[in-house]
Amino acid sequence: xxxxxxxxxxxxxxxxxxxxxxxxxxxxxxxxxxxxxxxxxxxxxxxxxxxxxxxxxxxxxxxxxxxxx
Numbered sequence: 326x327x328x329x330x331x332x333x334x335x336x337x338x339x340x341x342x343x344x345x346x347x348x349x350x351x352x353x354x355x356x357x358x359x360x361x362x363x364x365x366x367x368x369x370x371x372x373x374x375x376x377x378x379x380x381x382x383x384x385x386x387x388x389x390x391x392x393x394x
Contacts, residue, residue: 338344
């Protein structure tokens with residue numbers, strides 16, 4: 326939802342002749358986006374590591390185990 330609002334507001338800024346303001350905001354927003362990508366990569370790597378290290382043969386995946394919960 327926020328991405329669509331950002332797109333609309335960026336278009337409004339361009340239409341009103343405020344291209345320089347939109348450019349500065351995009352440059353300012355580039356930093357947090359880089360950290361977001363870094364954080365998502367770390368999270369995905371950690372979850373992949375946990376998934377690969379799980380001893381799947383020790384888990385009981387039968388229907389009886391699910392019904393007892």
